[in-house]
Amino acid sequence: MDLRVEFAGLVLKNPIITASGTFGFGLEFMNFGDIKRLGGIVVKGLSLKPREGNPMPRIAETPCGMLNAIGIQNPGVEAFVRDKLPLLPWRETAIIANLYASSVQEFGELTGVLAGEEGVAALEVNVSCPNVHTGGAAFGQDPTQIRKVTEQVKKCAAGKPVIVKLSPNVTDIGLCARAAQDGGADAVSLINTLLGMAVDIRTRRPRLANVVGGLSGPAIKPVALRCVHQAAKAVDIPIIGIGGIVSAEDALEFILVGASAVEVGTANFLRPDQSFRIIDDLPRAMLKARCKSIDELRGTLDVSR
Amino acid sequence: MDLRVEFAGLVLKNPIITASGTFGFGLEFMNFGDIKRLGGIVVKGLSLKPREGNPMPRIAETPCGMLNAIGIQNPGVEAFVRDKLPLLPWRETAIIANLYASSVQEFGELTGVLAGEEGVAALEVNVSCPNVHTGGAAFGQDPTQIRKVTEQVKKCAAGKPVIVKLSPNVTDIGLCARAAQDGGADAVSLINTLLGMAVDIRTRRPRLANVVGGLSGPAIKPVALRCVHQAAKAVDIPIIGIGGIVSAEDALEFILVGASAVEVGTANFLRPDQSFRIIDDLPRAMLKARCKSIDELRGTLDVSR
């Protein structure tokens, strides 16, 4: 079985990448598996300056999923480069930085800091975070803004692959994917969380201090698959599939509809070794899908009747 | 405990209405409870002419939810009026017709057939069905179209309350709700299903013949609550909350964020007496929410910090 995937200038030993915000900086999971075995690690969203994030409570459990409104708490890009990156096995596993900023220009500056870092394999541009009040979803819901941010990041990326992470909270995700492609993105990743909400009838208050938050987990997998399917029809650049993946079968479903690789998010909370177990289980799932390599399966969905 | 609700000219003995497409024509559930106990019944989507619906397979189970692409199979509005309506307890329980058409004009004609029927308490206009290839979501994703359809239905409704059922598959549900209000809607109901997809890696085919379908069930409740919250901020007309309700607590959550009543859909498949059980359980849940009437709870969500 050939688990390798190559796309957008990346060569990954398998298609399993851990999703931003759900795997910390990778280091938190060293007790639970050999992180060098992962196809890639997208680190927690980084901003130019440190951010304290949103007030508590920030998370709520929902049926087959969860809401979060962390608000991109992070130590800032410089602390990441200084304190975390050197500890990560970046020669063996693609370390992907996830970028958050509140203006086109700030996205450029942030990119500039990371562009020169050998340990950073690619940049994932988060134009889709629903949990911040400036920027965030505003960018991700407007194709024109997506294009502008993409152009800016691409300009400052010094050749590093640029992946634009899209929001599902839009009428037409194909348009958004297309905007990223037009802006020069090397790949798109989708989906970020669905905008959701939970309330407590006892206290009559929202369960998140931020009122609304992002829905993730198995609950959203059908929406994610549909978005990847639509994006695959809209663009030619590679796609990273994200949303509700908890098993090797789930991962292959995204490959089948056209993804080049996948990101595993909330599943890391089911149990902290879940991403490793998905990798272990890929060969068995590939037998089921009757394919010898990931390439062989990619985009072979048969929609004829 | 006062379970009664009044809104948009309707007086319901409790806020629990069964959702279109999940409770047949009501008659299918007579073995499982006294359907006169329901606040209301929204019957399966009706079209001017009989429709055979989509090819099989039409449904797929997903984590905490399901996908459907039934395609508004129905015997046509005339058969409904002739064969089903007379059997329904419309003097005791609000029977709400759910309207599907593929053009503004056809919506008007369909409304005309139902406007004179004493047994029909209100009209719910489905501008949001994702499972038909003409009209359907096309209307529901465009505020201008929503407004036009609403105006037309309102014009032909001969004074019957008009409820416009909105799609969540849009960038801004507030705009859609506003369009319905501007078109003269007496209420809006939301949400219809989220557009989703499921595939089978073994056969490499979609699990629905229609490829994409509508996601419903507990999985979507957080999205539904958020949509109702946003709509409540955007309009003054009453709102019927729909999406993932399986318990009395769930129902009250929607009331808390501003709904006047709720519709119970997929929960009817958990077990066919679930809607009756929700009604039975409402008084207990109201104790928990410390309210004596539904009115007392409505829209009292406290979002201050």
Add this chain to the structure above:
Amino acid sequence: MVVRNCREVKVRELRFLGAWDGPSDFVELTLENPGWDGYRPGQFAMLRPSGWGLDLTWGRPLSISRADAESVTFFFQVVGRGTERMAALKAGDAIIIWGPLGNGFSAPPDTPTTLLAGGMGLAPFRGYIERHPTPEFLRLVFAHRPDLDCYPYAAMSEKVRAEEVRERTPDDLPVVIERIETAVRETANGLVLACGPTPFLKTVQQAARTHGVRAELSLESRMACGVGACLGCVCKDGGDKHVQVCARGPVFKADDVRL
């Protein structure tokens, strides 16, 4: 045979009395008596163990395999998440159940009747044989892939004329088809009742048409509600109209359905 009594069809929470101790993928599930003595073989029920959370949305349809005054029995194979969890039930666990649902097979007392079962399609015939007033008119032909010991075939073959044919490899398929066709042909003036996977039913339907034999087929379909409301389980009737398998079937006259 008593005709379905609608007042029986309601939701009950029953206790699991114990499992048959056969090969582990084939499970016999016996529940306390829900008062279904009057069910009609071919009818089914929807089952949902009370301990399921919300992640499995639907109940699971299973044919009523047999029922007596004390208990009702289902017989199923583990094929996915739902049946897997049902197989893990322990005695005393509670199950939400609604039924009997749908119609059942005809049971004319003095007509030569051939029961054609494919795999798990054997389930409803267990009660059919037990309740038939004149079992000497019955003949059972059972086509299967797994070992015969997986099924309650032995007990059934004590009561009626029975034969079985096994498809060990795809190469055996022609032989199986041949046996089905022969059995249909040999029921010339009688009645054929068939239950099994769709390709199996197609063979029966084709043979019945060819030889002009009266036949009834029990269909499988994915079901959400089981009561005719969701329209998720439809098949095409003779006039190419979509009809609910759960409410208008699962047993159809062979001529009334397109497979």
Add this chain to the structure above:
Amino acid sequence: MVVRNCREVKVRELRFLGAWDGPSDFVELTLENPGWDGYRPGQFAMLRPSGWGLDLTWGRPLSISRADAESVTFFFQVVGRGTERMAALKAGDAIIIWGPLGNGFSAPPDTPTTLLAGGMGLAPFRGYIERHPTPEFLRLVFAHRPDLDCYPYAAMSEKVRAEEVRERTPDDLPVVIERIETAVRETANGLVLACGPTPFLKTVQQAARTHGVRAELSLESRMACGVGACLGCVCKDGGDKHVQVCARGPVFKADDVRL
């Protein structure tokens, strides 16, 4: 007391050995030994019964109540869907577990140490008392609402000086607060360790500040990962920065945390 050995922290699937047979909302869960003899009281684990499907997304954090060579024990109250399902486990059922997580309480051998427990906050002190090298230096003050029989208080009070105070109605609250404050004041040159609901911890923190007593507080927070990755469980540290309760706590020096 052995300091946390990181190589112990991994995911295991353990068998449930049997439940304590006390009042049904209060459950003692004893699992086979995961090799955690060297855990530090105050540390916790994330638990997820293997039979849970996907509808409960997260594991549930529980303090390690005690551990010996054969087994590890948790003590919890049923308060929601997760604990309800954990309480329904049967002997032999499997549980996914990762830990020991976080830090633990200090255990200086010759310092007068007051253990302040509010309700389920009693759990970690059971192992604390068992493992403490000089239990004669320990004093336990236990504030509770339900009947004392719900808790393993009797066993604990055999080993150390112990007293309890019950809040039967909200009117009793001032008395409880008074007892907590007194206990803190009386530990002037010693150490106060507290575990309980946030209002309880606030009282302790305030009293410790007022009387200049060294104190450690074990915090509760909703947790998704339990390993410091999701940032869902944070509290504010002394410098108003958000820090993870799971990874930087759950035990904090009283001065290092804003409640």
